[in-house]
Amino acid sequence: MEGFGVHTSMWTMNWDRAGAERAVAAAVKYKVDFIEIPMLNPSTIDTAHTKALLEKHRLRAVCSLGLPERAWASVRPEAAIDHLALAIDKTADLGAEALSGVIYGGIGERTGVPPTQQEYDNIARALTAAAKHAKGRGLELGVEAVNRYENHLINTGRQAVEMIERVGADNIFVHLDTYHMNIEEKGVGNGILAARDHLKYIHLSESDRGTPGYGTCDWDEIYATLAAIGFKGGLAMESFINMPPELAYGLSVWRPVARDEEEVMGNGLPFLRNKAKQYGLI
Secondary structure, X not given: OOEXXXXXXXXXXXXXXXXXXXXXXXXXXXXXXXXXEEOOOHHHOOHHHHHHHHHHOOOEEEEEEEOOXXXXXXXXXXXXXXXXXXXXXXXXXXXXXXXXXXXXXXXXXXXXXXXXXXXXXHHHHHHHHHHHHHHHOOOEEEEEOOOOOOEOOXXXXXXXXXXHHHHOOOOEEEEEEHHHHHHHOOOHHHHHHHHOOOEEEEEEOOOOOOOOOOOOOOHHHHHHHHHHOOOOOEXXXXXXXXOOHHHXXXXXXXXXXXXXXXXXXXXXXXXXXXXXXXXXXX
8 A cells, every 4th residue: 555646536436437437547647656446335336347447557546435324333333244344345356455444433423422332342343353354355454533523433543543453453554634633633743653553544635625735734744753653555645526415414525625626636736745755755
């Protein structure tokens, strides 16, 4: 998962044949090392088609998801195990290297009260089974810490580490996101340091999810800390332009956060790449 990539939400959140072709063509145009494929509906993905596209353009991939409500691991661990097994198989079949994201719960999952031990026990059971299945398919799993407004279960790098160490599998890693860290961590650098032993993937997202470099994220702190820990994982720009209603609800994205794709890709992408080069990360 090394290198610089882009979450394909920039071009599509519906990974059908047309969406895949549009996203891959754009990723090739911008010369990224890998793409992150949203796996919102794993059963509908044409894995042979996607794999052929990736191989044709020598493009690597990571897949990501949040669990649907019917399969929230905190309350329905068996359903989560089944859903993750399908997603893992689809991820492997299309030739991606890992499945990451909110693999422990839903985007928009909140109970209104603090997490319970039973919720964490259920999540650990689901992730233990998922890690075993992923291991058999040669994949790694990423646990993404997200902010309190999107999920009440794992909000910080330290919490992600605690769950990973509880599961104890060697193919699970921490996935951080600068947008979420800007809300939850006591300094983004501290969050990176807390996760350093398990950190293999990070979303580079601005404070408003818009164009990187146009918000309040401290990019020098972010990149300097990554360089200080010798980070060798995947750096993925994540910005949102067009959200389907069900995801907009979970993310609470109610207004445009960037003018258009040209602004994000023309200004934000070079900004992040240049910072990565400045700090020796690519």
